[in-house]
Amino acid sequence: MIKTATSVAGDCMYCFEGYGRRVIVNDEVAEVWHEHRQTVVTACESFGVLMGTTSVDRREIWIEAVTTPMPRDRHSRFSFALRDPGHQRAVCRKFTSSDGRAIYLGTWHTHPEPVPKPSCIDRSDWVTCLRANRGRPLAFVLVGTKEVRVFVRSRGRFRPLQRRCKSDGFN
Amino acid sequence: MGIQTHFNKFHNKIKLDRKDDAYRKARERDDSIKTQVKTAFREAGYPVVDEFIQGSLNTRTGIVPISGDYDIDRALVIDDEKAPENPVTPKKKALDVLENRGFKNAKIKKPCVTADYARDNVHIDFVIYKRSGDQYYLAVGKKNSDEDNREWSFADPLGLMEWISDFSDYYDDEAADVRNQFRRLVRYLKRWRDEQFSDIVATKVYSIGLTVMIKEQFQVSFSTEGARQDLQALRETVGAILDAGYFTEEQAGRYRVHVYLPVEPWRDIFDGSSLDTGTQLYNKLKSLKQKLAEAEELSDERKQCEILNNLFGDDFGVPDPPKEGSNTEKEKYSSAGIVTSSVGA
Ligand SMILES: [Zn+2]
Numbered sequence: 001m002i003k004t005a006t007s008v009a010g011d012c013m014y015c016f017e018g019y020g021r022r023v024i025v026n027d028e029v030a031e032v033w034h035e036h037r038q039t040v041v042t043a044c045e046s047f048g049v050l051m052g053t054t055s056v057d058r059r060e061i062w063i064e065a066v067t068t069p070m071p072r073d074r075h076s077r078f079s080f081a082l083r084d085p086g087h088q089r090a091v092c093r094k095f096t097s098s099d100g101r102a103i104y105l106g107t108w109h110t111h112p113e114p115v116p117k118p119s120c121i122d123r124s125d126w127v128t129c130l131r132a133n134r135g136r137p138l139a140f141v142l143v144g145t146k147e148v149r150v151f152v153r154s155r156g157r158f159r160p161l162q163r164r165c166k167s168d169g170f171n
Numbered sequence: 172m173g174i175q176t177h178f179n180k181f182h183n184k185i186k187l188d189r190k191d192d193a194y195r196k197a198r199e200r201d202d203s204i205k206t207q208v209k210t211a212f213r214e215a216g217y218p219v220v221d222e223f224i225q226g227s228l229n230t231r232t233g234i235v236p237i238s239g240d241y242d243i244d245r246a247l248v249i250d251d252e253k254a255p256e257n258p259v260t261p262k263k264k265a266l267d268v269l270e271n272r273g274f275k276n277a278k279i280k281k282p283c284v285t286a287d288y289a290r291d292n293v294h295i296d297f298v299i300y301k302r303s304g305d306q307y308y309l310a311v312g313k314k315n316s317d318e319d320n321r322e323w324s325f326a327d328p329l330g331l332m333e334w335i336s337d338f339s340d341y342y343d344d345e346a347a348d349v350r351n352q353f354r355r356l357v358r359y360l361k362r363w364r365d366e367q368f369s370d371i372v373a374t375k376v377y378s379i380g381l382t383v384m385i386k387e388q389f390q391v392s393f394s395t396e397g398a399r400q401d402l403q404a405l406r407e408t409v410g411a412i413l414d415a416g417y418f419t420e421e422q423a424g425r426y427r428v429h430v431y432l433p434v435e436p437w438r439d440i441f442d443g444s445s446l447d448t449g450t451q452l453y454n455k456l457k458s459l460k461q462k463l464a465e466a467e468e469l470s471d472e473r474k475q476c477e478i479l480n481n482l483f484g485d486d487f488g489v490p491d492p493p494k495e496g497s498n499t500e501k502e503k504y505s506s507a508g509i510v511t512s513s514v515g516a
Contacts, residue, residue, distance in 0.1 A: 019485070045516075060499065083512055101503055104507060156369060
């Protein structure tokens with residue numbers, strides 16, 4: 001594990017806000033993303049599902065764990081397909097062990113660009129994820145080589161949340 | 172701190188000035204292509220006698236686009252006596268220049284010739300006028316328009332920009348403050364439009380239409396001590412716009428919007444606009460007014476900001492809550508959720 005992650009993980013924990021939503025990412029998850037950045041030309045896209053808990057009003061979510069590519073998934077430098085049933089099994093295990101509080105919260109994947117932008121394929125896939133999980137406050141994460149961005153669906157579009165460091169509040 | 176502080180921060184984030192760095196690249200692109208168009212016009216026998224940038228940059232009501240695409244409206248003026256009779260002729264000339272430079276998507280639109288520099292997110296409209304004395308005529312017509320659909324049409328581009336910036340009704344010592352509040356309101360409403368409407372409808376809620384409505388119905392608001400009160404000014408201005416007769420109810424609950432240019436040729440800015448656009452604009456303005464009034468009633472600044480953040484997007488910041496309980500109660504779910512066999516790129 002990289003403990004001194006700077007460019008992506010930074011020295012403050014990940015917190016994203018906007019559109020009435022807040023997404024808090026725990027340090028282990030941030031480290032997984034940092035390790036999987038596509039900084040090497042030959043690196044494949046990495047991806048997985050997000051798992052964690054939500055507040056009662058479902059406006060705040062905590063991403064507490066993620067899965068990473070598994071044997072039966074497909075991936076290349078520019079695309080991936082999440083096929084391995086191990087991802088669903090991981091979600092179910094978390095759900096049971098958390099007494100029904102940790103659930104599937106969306107997907108993450110890497111992009112070989114500094115500030116990642118969702119492709120058309122990404123957006124249409126995210127719609128599919130939302131349809132299969134109606135009423136759940138899903139978020140979608142793109143891990144670029146420089147920045148991590150979190151997207152939520154708001155008023156008919158996927159919109160990036162703003163990164164908010166704990167240390168630089170408004171006061 | 173007061174809610175105005177948050178409006179000030181918001182305004183600083185969204186305002187776009189000619190001097191801004193973000194805009195420099197757009198200007199460089201514009202300058203290089205403009206020089207070539209001017210050369211082509213001179214060689215064709217109708218040299219450019221004047222040029223200016225029109226639109227929001229000139230009236231200082233521009234905003235940073237959320238799409239990241241920067242627009243420039245570049246006006247080129249040729250002399251009436253040397254102008255070709257057919258207004259489409261110089262537009263084709265401009266199109267040739269653009270196509271020779273490799274713009275695959277350059278095209279002649281009714282009021283202008285447009286070009287996209289996709290790589291730099293710059294979009295330039297060349298607007299061509301001829302001038303006789305003080306009178307301007309706009310080159311109207313598409314590439315293959317016949318005589319009935321093209322004309323040198325009366326226009327007053329400078330008059331429109333002057334009208335937008337004219338606050339001579341106010342005393343000298345207050346005119347600058349009033350004008351600046353007006354400019355802020357225009358920027359707020361443009362950003363609101365970009366946030367609240369789908370991309371397609373947003374392009375049909377013309378900036379110039381919003382600007383003219385705000386100017387005509389502007390309700391200035393400062394406290395007795397002279398402090399800005401943008402929230403009140405905006406709420407009252409939106410209320411006045413709704414009551415001003417721009418919207419006609421053509422069917423039950425379905426509206427058409429008409430806003431006339433305050434200068435020659437006095438045409439309806441929203442000419443040809445659909446009932447759908449009018450209805451959406453009317454309903455969303457109504458809801459905006461209501462939300463602004465709600466925010467005005469609140470005393471909790473964070474809650475006010477949350478409402479305004481929902482209206483104007485994330486450039487309207489919401490302060491952090493005083494203290495965060497790490498022991499927030501968690502939702503209990505009935506199922507784990509379904510992992511679909513995602514694909515991505
Ligand atoms: Zn992607």
